[in-house]
Amino acid sequence: MSQEALESNEPETPHLDFAGTTPYEDYVRADVLTHLQHTLSDDPGEMVFLVTTQVMELWFTVIVHEWETAAAALRGDDLPTAIAALKRSTRELEALNASWKPLGQLTPAQFNSYRSALGEGSGFQSAMYRRMEFLLGEKSASMLVPHRGAPRVHAELEKALHEPSLYDEVVRVLGRRGYPIPDAVLVERDISLPYAPSDAVEAAWTAVYSAEGDGDGELARLGEALTDVAELVWRWRNDHLVATRRAMGAKTGTGGSAGVAWLEKRARKNVFPELWTARSHV
Numbered sequence: 026m027s028q029e030a031l032e033s034n035e036p037e038t039p040h041l042d043f044a045g046t047t048p049y050e051d052y053v054r055a056d057v058l059t060h061l062q063h064t065l066s067d068d069p070g071e072m073v074f075l076v077t078t079q080v081m082e083l084w085f086t087v088i089v090h091e092w093e094t095a096a097a098a099l100r101g102d103d104l105p106t107a108i109a110a111l112k113r114s115t116r117e118l119e120a121l122n123a124s125w126k127p128l129g130q131l132t133p134a135q136f137n138s139y140r141s142a143l144g145e146g147s148g149f150q151s152a153m154y155r156r157m158e159f160l161l162g163e164k165s166a167s168m169l170v171p172h173r174g175a176p177r178v179h180a181e182l183e184k185a186l187h188e189p190s191l192y193d194e195v196v197r198v199l200g201r202r203g204y205p206i207p208d209a210v211l212v213e214r215d216i217s218l219p220y221a222p223s224d225a226v227e228a229a230w231t232a233v234y235s236a237e238g239d240g241d242g243e244l245a246r247l248g249e250a251l252t253d254v255a256e257l258v259w260r261w262r263n264d265h266l267v268a269t270r271r272a273m274g275a276k277t278g279t280g281g282s283a284g285v286a287w288l289e290k291r292a293r294k295n296v297f298p299e300l301w302t303a304r305s306h307v
């Protein structure tokens with residue numbers, strides 16, 4: 026405690042003097058982060074559109090990290106570490122989804138005020154979102170094409186395309202725990218293609234969720250953590266769909282798609298399909 030604080034009996038105040046930048050800045054890089062907001066129009070409403078998009082990119086990055094952590098833990102049969110990472114990711118997905126708030130009620134006139142400035146820019150071109158989808162098992166080589174001009178991003182996506190997804194690792198755990206999963210699902214399939222639902226995997230989840238299966242409940246806990254993830258991803262897609270419907274009706278998207286009609290089809294995708302269908306058989 027400084028002499029001054031001792032004498033005045035006041036609580037010590039934070040340090041003010043640093044030789045260089047503050048330790049906070051060195052860690053958080055706030056100066057970089059808060060100077061990345063280069064809006065493209067004069068519309069005052071564009072700032073929150075850009076920042077919300079950037080915030081979501083940061084959440085995508087954290088969630089990819091959690092799911093990669095979970096996938097690696099599953100590879101080593103460390104289910105507690107995998108479940109802990111998945112549970113962290115569900116709280117992060119809730120925060121991600123809450124960040125729709127500032128954009129959820131945009132009117133077409135408000136969105137039009139800066140929409141043309143976005144040119145062909147679209148969230149469809151988010152590489153980190155694709156990494157999330159690839160980890161869910163929704164692989165697609167064509168989603169690499171937009172990133173040919175960005176070598177680092179392209180290389181990361183290409184690696185993710187050819188690596189087992191989080192769900193591939195889950196299915197392999199089911200196989201190692203004695204559930205009869207055929208080689209056609211476990212080892213022979215091309216993991217760079219989208220995961221297709223399997224009757225054997227559905228039967229395994231049915232057994233896990235039935236009272237007689239998985240005596241210690243660890244696999245059922247894994248199943249529930251994955252179901253939470255699936256539900257929250259579905260919610261993100263639906264919140265995005267509704268926000269889009271409010272902001273632009275049935276117009277075509279800046280990325281060139283049919284807009285809402287195309288997003289409706291995407292939002293119908295079932296994440297971890299057998300975890301949903303197995304419920305009919307338990």
Ligand code: HEM
Pocket residue numbers: 077078081082128131146147148149150151154265268269272273277278279280281282283284285287288291
């Ligand atoms: C209200 C504002 C928004 C509107 C009107 C909107 C509109 C659209 C539309 C029409 C598409 C289809 C592709 C296209 O033709 O452009 C799309 C895709 C996408 N948007 Fe948005 N978007 C909004 C906000 C956001 C935000 C804040 C993010 C966060 C990163 C985001 C991420 C995405 C992603 C990841 C896709 C691809 C979805 C997929 O591949 O299934 N969008 N958006």
